[in-house]
Amino acid sequence: MIEGLLLLGVLLLLVLVGVPVAFAFGLAALLVVLFVLELPLVIIAQQAGTGADSFTLLAIPLFLLAGALMNAGGITRRLVRFANVIVGWVTGGLGLVNVGVSIFFAGISGSAVADTSAVGKAMIPGMAQQGYPRSFAAAVTAASSVVGPIIPPSIPIVVYAVASGLPIGTLFLAGIGPGLFFGAVLLTLTYLISRRRGFPRQPRISLKVAVKSFLDAVGALVMPLIIVLGVVGGVFTVTEAAAAAAFYALVLSTLVYRELKLRDLPRVLLEAGLSSAVIMFIIAVASLFGWVLVRSGFPRLLGDFLSGEAFNLILVLAMINVMLLVFGLFVEGNAAIIIFTPLLLPTVTALGVDPLHFGIIMVFNLMLGLITPPVGMCLFVASEIAGVSVAKLSWALAPFLVAGILTLLVITYRPPLTLYLPSLL
Template identity: 35%
Template structure:
């Protein structure tokens, strides 16, 4: 291997193992290559700037902010209340409420960490108070939170759409059925667990309680209708939808619900900016990494190697899924998409994989990686909310991860799961 290849692979792996943040590890590797092989030094700052110059990427900070505004403005509590009154009397009623609330919240925020934090802050203490094991409650919230990369509008699909130069709206639609299938799998696990070790069931909600919950939660329920209806009705682009979501959440929180105050806004904006900065830093520095990978023709070499060792498309897809899942378990998912994206797209094209189907497969894998031990991002968000250590939550989440892998298999080998709703 060339010196560039060694630095980009072994060098990056070494820095990651030592615990260096991924953005810094990627950036240092790119700088090391630039200095060691005589590339023009201005390459790095130019590619960093170029990596962020996409209109579609503006959706990331705005969807992050929309999620924070919804949480602070009380809309997430309203969503949980609506979900509870419809399913609380069923076996695993609180579990089902978590999944339903996460589905609706994800359809506005587009962010798995925001969904996990918003739903977890409400439901983990409530479930523990009613006798649920805290590790299981945390695992369920984390699993429900990672539906956000699949349910439109999804930040993961925005990033992949920019990388793959595909229609973000079509990618959004490719994630709907996989996301709903995962939600159904979580519901099956929850109900099965409830039947085996019965938890006290809540009393069925009266019509008056349902009407009250719907009346109080109407603005929260309308949020995804406004955002998704605007996108697919042609009123605005996904990026503009992120701004609309922010304005809507801000208006409801300040004027209608009046649970937001102007004094809270600087802190809310700062929190959203901090999370967005992490994502955008990785996207920016990974552009230089991707440029060097392309210059070394690593994509072509890997594609040739796969073509030599995997003669059938199904075996190639299996190998990619296994490799991607293993990387996602120990590496930031955004970094994987941005660094390996061009390489993966080239391989998929060589084997004749539909680009929208391939995007759905990649983002499904990303969603699983956010929940998978040992460093799934949402896993750590759930741990922060519940105060638990890694091992109890990791052990409790394994059935959910196994179910998600089954869904990944269906998405991979039955393209209709991804393409049925795509025009």
């Protein structure tokens, strides 16, 4: 128990002095393993390697590659045109288009940061030219990117599946309802803000242009269906689905859209490789950190505390949500999933919470950390693209963050939103 508290204390100290979170995990675990537990140094390499040594995790770089290929192949521009057909004519149309594109893009990349970068570059300059404040355009972009890790394919859901041992196909289905619900919440909030502030609408588009926009985008829109139906139907594993998605994206971008050239492939591969390396390194060091925490007996103490007679299920879930929200302010989401799943899943399962339901609660909760300072990656990416300060963007994001927390409460206390689609299997 002392080791666990010391581990958390060292981690907090390292984060506060500015050590990057991934290195803070590894350094904290290293210090405790060597000087408190007094275990051989080789244990560190073994546990970190074991954490990242999973065939299922191979899906992560392949999904990132599929998203990078699609984006380089001009799919973002096509999704913008299609979303403009659907909602562009409403007041605040470009804001609604921004959210709509993020919902569509969620079915391609599975990464919120990739969503923010791709959609932000496509939408923020255009929204600014139409009279939208850059801070508002960036806020809509960052907030709607949270949908990406909820709607399949989802990298955090893959990580949770590995940490929990649950079937990925069923988890993908569980994420669809909450993801679409949050998308609807963001569309409604964007419309209300746009109407109140008098933002413009786009002119209506002819039926001929609408049909052409749909045909241009349909190739990308069917990719999430291929992935989800293939995995759920047992046609292929999630790793095979990711490989199929990458191949499909390559064919679509080179032979159908004909925008991805051979000379572009090294850049696309490097982009996907760098993103994959960051995520896999985080998973490795978080696995090491989690192993040390479990060895200390901290999970047993936490479980005994949360399952005490003083707490009912509603209060326990509220406490867990607050803890995850605070932790998500400082720690990357995939790392937090690796650490907290073995800590919390046995306790909430014993209290009657469905593991599928809890997985979506955890993923959605931690993804809100992507749009909050001090380490929210989507916050910084959107800030850089829009050319506004992080402080100004944080204020613009406030209503969207409140909407996210309210959505989290709905997801937490209305299980059918998450479990209805999996129950149909």
